[in-house]
Amino acid sequence: MAKFEKMLVALFICVVVLVVNIVQVDGNFSKSMYLTWGVQHASIMGEDLHLVLDTTSGSAAKSKRSFLFGSIEMLIKLIPGNAAGIVTAYYLSSTGSQHDEIDFEFLGNITGQPYTVNTNIYTQGKGNKEQQFYLWFDPTADFHNYTIHWNPTQIVWYVDGLPIRVFQNYENHGVAYPNKHGMRVYSSLWNADDWATRGGLVKTDWRGAPFIASFHHFRARACKWNGAVSINHCASNVPANWWISPLYKQLSYSEKGQLNWVRKNYMIYDYCADSKRFNGQLPPECSKTQL
Numbered sequence: 001m002a003k004f005e006k007m008l009v010a011l012f013i014c015v016v017v018l019v020v021n022i023v024q025v026d027g028n029f030s031k032s033m034y035l036t037w038g039v040q041h042a043s044i045m046g047e048d049l050h051l052v053l054d055t056t057s058g059s060a061a062k063s064k065r066s067f068l069f070g071s072i073e074m075l076i077k078l079i080p081g082n083a084a085g086i087v088t089a090y091y092l093s094s095t096g097s098q099h100d101e102i103d104f105e106f107l108g109n110i111t112g113q114p115y116t117v118n119t120n121i122y123t124q125g126k127g128n129k130e131q132q133f134y135l136w137f138d139p140t141a142d143f144h145n146y147t148i149h150w151n152p153t154q155i156v157w158y159v160d161g162l163p164i165r166v167f168q169n170y171e172n173h174g175v176a177y178p179n180k181h182g183m184r185v186y187s188s189l190w191n192a193d194d195w196a197t198r199g200g201l202v203k204t205d206w207r208g209a210p211f212i213a214s215f216h217h218f219r220a221r222a223c224k225w226n227g228a229v230s231i232n233h234c235a236s237n238v239p240a241n242w243w244i245s246p247l248y249k250q251l252s253y254s255e256k257g258q259l260n261w262v263r264k265n266y267m268i269y270d271y272c273a274d275s276k277r278f279n280g281q282l283p284p285e286c287s288k289t290q291l
Contacts, residue, residue: 077213
């Protein structure tokens with residue numbers, strides 16, 4: 001075989017490997033996720049997941065695949081009424097003591113008071129990077145879209161298409177970034193009245209049990225984790241890796257405006273503004289731009 005033909009074959013194989021590494025999981029919980037605990041009262045059926053919390057246990061589900069980079073989204077309808085002490089979680093996580101994690105946690109409150117949306121990120125097993133928000137709508141009245149977009153440059157948390165938080169990759173400044181471990185998608189519903197509402201002062205009112213959180217249309221447009229080889233494959237600048245394109249390297253002008261609107265009107269806690277917590281030594285990323 002001529003040298004040129006060999007080069008073409010090698011290029012073709014490389015492209016095939018990269019394309020195969022991309023997976024899209026679209027809208028079917030029953031094919032994409034499975035229950036991990038609380039199976040006696042939670043349920044997965046087609047495009048729907050229902051997690052239940054009662055006096056016997058909470059419940060949880062996780063994805064069958066792990067991913068490295070891409071866009072993960074779910075439609076979620078939270079528990080109505082008095083949900084104080086209850087946490088509905090939706091997050092990505094690897095395993096082990098050095099795990100990475102990207103969180104959406106919805107902290108219930110007493111009737112009439114807003115949910116608190118807690119976002120956090122763990123890298124190499126360390127978290128403490130919380131930002132918290134109220135929502136500008138009732139998250140219990142209908143389904144709303146919660147999306148985590150994750151690429152080698154940045155992580156963006158979206159609510160109904162509006163960015164509420166950005167975490168930039170500052171590895172070259174000594175800030176750890178989750179780019180070397182595949183992460184599964186998790187959803188869980190559990191009792192956390194020891195800390196979730198006013199630091200544990202408000203306890204769960206079990207008269208409202210069973211509590212049900214509803215999930216719909218799980219979608220993962222992401223790179224399938226196949227072990228260490230995926231670290232390079234999922235970050236390669238090829239057309240199949242759409243999340244690498246310049247469009248996703250930073251927020252657009254309008255998205256920056258949306259982010260600032262959310263931060264100004266609905267942010268209630270930012271770890272980068274909590275110097276007391278860190279004894280006056282804020283984490284290094286806090287001095288960097290996150291836009």
